[in-house]
Amino acid sequence: MxxxxxxxxxxxxxxxxxxxxxxxxxxxxxxxxxxxxxxxxxxxxxxxxxxxxxxxxxxxxxxxxxxxxEPHLLLETLSFAADVSQGRAALQLLQVRRLMEPAATALAVTALTPQDLEELGDILGRSRTAATVDEFVAHDIAFHLRIVEAVGNPVLSMLLRVLSTRTQRVRIVRGTRTQRSVERAHAEHEEILRALRARDAQLAASAATVHVAAVEHWLAGSLVDGDEPPADD
The missing domain is CATH 1.10.10.10 (Winged helix-like DNA-binding domain superfamily/Winged helix DNA-binding domain)
Known part of the structure; x- marks a missing residue:
C-alpha cells in the first residue's frame, strides 16, 4: 500500500x-x-x-x-461516476434508479402540499416551452427533485441525484436524436403529476416506473445496436 x-x-x-x-x-x-x-x-x-x-x-x-x-454530503462525490458513465455503466445506473425512484414517488404522495403540486405543474409548463435540450433537462431534473425532496430524506435525494446527473441526462436526451422522445417524456411527466394530484401512491409509482424504464429500454436497445449516446459537448 x-x-x-x-x-x-x-x-x-x-x-x-x-x-x-x-x-x-x-x-x-x-x-x-x-x-x-x-x-x-x-x-x-x-x-x-x-x-x-x-x-x-x-x-x-x-x-x-x-x-x-452526513451521508448525503459524502455521496456528492459519487456524482462524477454518473457524469462520466456511458454504455453499460449508464444503463446500470438507470436500472438502480428504476428500483428507487418509483418508491420515492409513492412516498411523496402524502407529503406534497397543494402548493408543491402547483409548483410541479409550473415546472412542467416551463418544460413544454424549453427551447434547448439543456433547458428541457434542467426542468426535468427540477421536476423529479422536487418530488423526492418532499419525502424529507436527504440521503434518498442525493442518491437519486447521483444516479442521474444533469450531464448524463443531457447526453441521453441528445442521443435519442428525436423530438418524439421528448414529447413522450412530457406525457410521462404529466401522468406522474396526475397520479400525485390524485394522491394515488400505487399509480404514482407505476407512472414513475414507466418513465424511467422507457429511458432504460432505449439505452439498452442502443447498446445492442452499437449506437451508444455521444459524450456531452
Whole structure:
C-alpha cells in the first residue's frame, strides 16, 4: 500500500474509532504525522484526498476539521461516476434508479402540499416551452427533485441525484436524436403529476416506473445496436 493510501486509511480508522469526531479539528500536521508514523508530505496528500471526498474540511487560516460526515454530503462525490458513465455503466445506473425512484414517488404522495403540486405543474409548463435540450433537462431534473425532496430524506435525494446527473441526462436526451422522445417524456411527466394530484401512491409509482424504464429500454436497445449516446459537448 502506498504511503498516501496508508495515511488515508489511518485517518479514516481514527474517525471510525471515534478518535476524531465529526466537526473536530485535526491535530497539527507535525503531531499527526508523528502519531501515524508518516512523512508530512504523505499526510498532506492524504488530507487533500480526504477533503475531496468531503470527509475533511479545510478552513483557511484555521486548520483542517472532520466534516459533519452526513451521508448525503459524502455521496456528492459519487456524482462524477454518473457524469462520466456511458454504455453499460449508464444503463446500470438507470436500472438502480428504476428500483428507487418509483418508491420515492409513492412516498411523496402524502407529503406534497397543494402548493408543491402547483409548483410541479409550473415546472412542467416551463418544460413544454424549453427551447434547448439543456433547458428541457434542467426542468426535468427540477421536476423529479422536487418530488423526492418532499419525502424529507436527504440521503434518498442525493442518491437519486447521483444516479442521474444533469450531464448524463443531457447526453441521453441528445442521443435519442428525436423530438418524439421528448414529447413522450412530457406525457410521462404529466401522468406522474396526475397520479400525485390524485394522491394515488400505487399509480404514482407505476407512472414513475414507466418513465424511467422507457429511458432504460432505449439505452439498452442502443447498446445492442452499437449506437451508444455521444459524450456531452
Amino acid at each position: 502506498a504511503l498516501t493510501d496508508e495515511a488515508i486509511e489511518n485517518i479514516k480508522a481514527m474517525i471510525v474509532a471515534g478518535e476524531l469526531a465529526p466537526g473536530s479539528r485535526l491535530p497539527k500536521e507535525d503531531v499527526l504525522a508523528c502519531q501515524l508514523g508518516l512523512s508530512r508530505s504523505s499526510l498532506r496528500e492524504a488530507v487533500r484526498a480526504l477533503t475531496a471526498m468531503r470527509i475533511l474540511v479545510t478552513r483557511q487560516g484555521d486548520g483542517t476539521y472532520v466534516s459533519s460526515l
